[in-house]
Amino acid sequence: QVQLVESGGGLVQAGGSLRVSCAASGGTGTRYLMGWFRQVPGKDREFVALISTSGRTTYYADSVKGRFTISRDNAKNTVYLQMSSLKPEDTAVYYCAASMAYSTDYEEQSRYSYWGQGTQVTVSS
Numbered sequence: 001q002v003q004l005v006e007s008g009g010g011l012v013q014a015g016g017s018l019r020v021s022c023a024a025s026g027g028t029g030t031r032y033l034m035g036w037f038r039q040v041p042g043k044d045r046e047f048v049a050l051i052s053t054s055g056r057t058t059y060y061a062d063s064v065k066g067r068f069t070i071s072r073d074n075a076k077n078t079v080y081l082q083m084s085s086l087k088p089e090d091t092a093v094y095y096c097a098a099s100m101a102y103s104t105d106y107e108e109q110s111r112y113s114y115w116g117q118g119t120q121v122t123v124s125s
Helices: none
Strands: 003-007 010-013 018-025 033-039 046-051 058-060 068-073 078-083 092-099 119-124
Touching: 003 092, 018 033, 018 092, 018 119, 033 068, 033 078, 046 068, 046 078, 058 068, 078 092
Parallel strands: 010 119
Antiparallel strands: 003 018, 018 078, 033 046, 033 092, 046 058, 068 078, 092 119
């Protein structure tokens, strides 16, 4: 059983940067691919980024490509999402998630076994 706890959310102005973190505990976090999703009220949770167990391979949603960077520190069992050039439309609750195995449909929530509670990111215009 893996527990995921996000932190680092907050309020930032458009064009600014913010880094959110996800700390894993209760299992061997390095065994899992780690993803970030986000959700706004009334909409489905959407995929943001994914990182492989080694950290060498990453995937991004088109909407954040070139602005967001996912990384991980396996020694600390922590995954990060560095967000730059933030836009008001990036406002959402950001969730980290863990998946046991890679799949081509990694953008689907159902591929992930464990989820954090989420952290709010608000970008003001």
